[in-house]
Amino acid sequence: MKNLANYISISRIILAILLLFTEPLSIYFFTIFILCGISDVLDGYIARNHGENTSFGAKLDSFGDIVFFLSFLIVIIPVLNINYMIILWIIIIFLIKISSICIGFMKFGKFVMFHTYLNKLTGASLVLLPFLLILTASDNILIILCLIATFASLEELSIMILCK
Incomplete structure (x- = not known):
């Protein structure tokens, strides 16, 4: 694998899209949600500590954050008062x-x-x-x-x- 951190960021984007198809606050929601959170921490850690920092990787990480945040909002807002x-x-x-x-x-x-x-x-x-x-x-x-x-x-x- 050439840049593991980027693959982890891409996995967060895919998981965030899957989050859209879960029931809010269900076991599937929490499982995907936690995996997205772990991937967000892990990609940065790997990029910094394994010399995989790239401009593309930083943009991919930010894009992944946006997709995750928007997916999260779409799923969670209906259950909020x-x-x-x-x-x-x-x-x-x-x-x-x-x-x-x-x-x-x-x-x-x-x-x-x-x-x-x-x-x-x-x-x-x-x-x-x-x-x-x-x-x-x-x-x-x-x-x-x-x-x-x-x-x-x-x-x-x-x-x-x-x-x-």
Whole structure:
């Protein structure tokens, strides 16, 4: 295998698509969800520690994150008790992220995303979300998650705007 990290990223994309066909919070959902989470950690670890860091690999990892996140949202949103303000908030976060990507493309002529600590915290919070949903009501969890994601997306947007 030429670049194991890339194969792991591709497997996350395939698993994320399979997630769309699972029942929310079922054993199949959690199995695929956990495998996606493990693959996200594993591809970066392997890339860094085995000299497999490539520009393509970083883009593939980011694309895998996006596919996983969108699949996760499509499956989980119907089981959440989300009010319209939270939905609007999620849309605003998404628009900020898209703006950041567009600004990066206009400035650098390529797809650019930053793996900041706040972005990693957002990802970790998303990974914990389905487990927390089993334990408690979703309202407070979603507010905290949206706050973290808002700060992460604004941080990335400001970096993108200020970066030369």
